[in-house]
Amino acid sequence: MIIVMKQKVSAEQVDAVSQRIRSLGYEPHIxxxxxxxxxxxxxxxxxxxxLQSLESMAGVEKVVPILKPYKLASREVCPEPSQVELAPGVVIGGAELIVMAGPCSVESEEQIVFTAQAVKRAGARVLRGGAFKPRTSPYSFQGMEEEGLKLLDLARQETGLPIVTEVVNPRDVELVARYADILQVGARNVQNFALLKMLGQLDKPVLLKRGMATTIQEYLMSAEYILSEGNRRVVLCERGIRTFETATRNTLDISAVPVLKEQTHLPVVIDPSHATGHAQLVPSMCYAGVAAGCDGLIVEVHPTPETAASDGPQSLRPAEFADMMLKLKRFAEVAERTLPQVGGC
Structure with a gap:
């Protein structure tokens, strides 16, 4: 249920309604x-x-049922788009288009610091990089783990860019949260409910990626797990779904952007790198995502993709990323979005 309060109600009246909700066995979310x-x-x-009895309380205008199975993520509860502060001065969901960029995996100090400096010059607002990597094969590179987190922290100190990195296991949440500004949940963990609940108890932004076979409703129910634990700083990420097509790594569901914007107040970003699997396709998908109304992009960038420990074929070189960012500014303007002043590498 949604309890709509009258205009200019007192804090005491809001508190009284919240206490009554708890006494009836429900959890209030203001x-x-x-x-x-x-x-x-x-x-x-x-x-x-x-809960209909709450209509008789002072300050209450009306009580309305929430029709969607996801409650806190729905537009019924929060009609206006939410803005999520990723770090001081970096807010997603507003006028600025937020671009996150960096390598799939942290490999060395030289690699991550060089990439961080390059993507910042090009206009990125957040540095991405994996320290823990869930891989299909147990024999593939699994990431540098805490050493990788330390290198991300060093790159943050060098550039001032906040960092987003993936947390794979619930037991690592506390460790990753000590270093990361934004915690990422990968596609394979979108329905790892134990992990989602733990992230819901943190006061840190969470970038939640859609699973490769997850419906929109299932996806928003996963977001609901985080929101219901008290963490409102959730950002959704469309990263491609599995279809019969083999020309691309996944199929980027561009239509998910306007659908999500209609169904939820949460900010939406796209990951064209994981979606397409081919670097040459990434810029076009970035432009398409902005045209569809996304609030941000997360793009893989590597100084030498041919030697990358993971996902080299889908990673842009720094110069390619800088060129894309210059062209992206035109699309952002048409979509009534802003980008930082950008220049070449």
Whole structure:
């Protein structure tokens, strides 16, 4: 249920309604709007009609059922798009198009610092890089783990860019959170509910990637796991789904962007690198994503893709990334988005 409060209600009235919701066996989630507050009451669906009694309380305008199975992620609870602060001064979901860029895997100090400096010059606002890598084969490079996190931290100190990196195992959440500004959940872990619950208890942004065979509803239910634990700083990432097509690594579901923007208030980014698997296709998909209304991009960039420990064929070289960013500015302007002042490498 959604409890819509009247305009200019007191904090005491909001608190009283929240306490009453708890006494009825539900958890209140307060959303502060521009003109009024709403309170989402989340819990057992079977007895939710008891919440209608809240309409008689002081300050309550109306009580409305939430029709979607995902509650806190829905537009019913929060009609306006959410803005998520990824780091001080870096906000996604607003006018600025946020670009995250960096290598699939952290391989060395020279590699990650050089790449961080290059993508920052080109206009990236966040550095991406994997320290823990879930791989299909147990014999593939699995990442440098904590040593990789330390190198990401060094690159952050050198450039000032906040870092996004993947957490694979629930037991590593505390470790990764000590280093990362944004914690990424990969496609393979989109329904690792134990991991999602732990991330929901942190006060750190979470970049949640869509699974390769996950429906939009299943995807938003995964986001709901994080939101229901109290963490509202969730960013969605479309990274391609598995289809019968073999020309690309996955099929980038561009239509997911406007669908998600219609269904949820959460910011949406796309990952064209994992979606296509081919570096030459990445710029076109970035332009298409911006045209479709995404709030940001996450792109793989490597100084020498031919020697990359993982995902070399889909990684742009720094000069290619800089060129793409210059062209991207035109698409951003048409989409009424802004980009930082960019230049060449």
């Amino acid at each position: 959303i502060h709007g521009e003109s009024r507050d709403v309170i989402g009451a989340v819990g057992d669906e079977r007895g939710k009609m008891v």
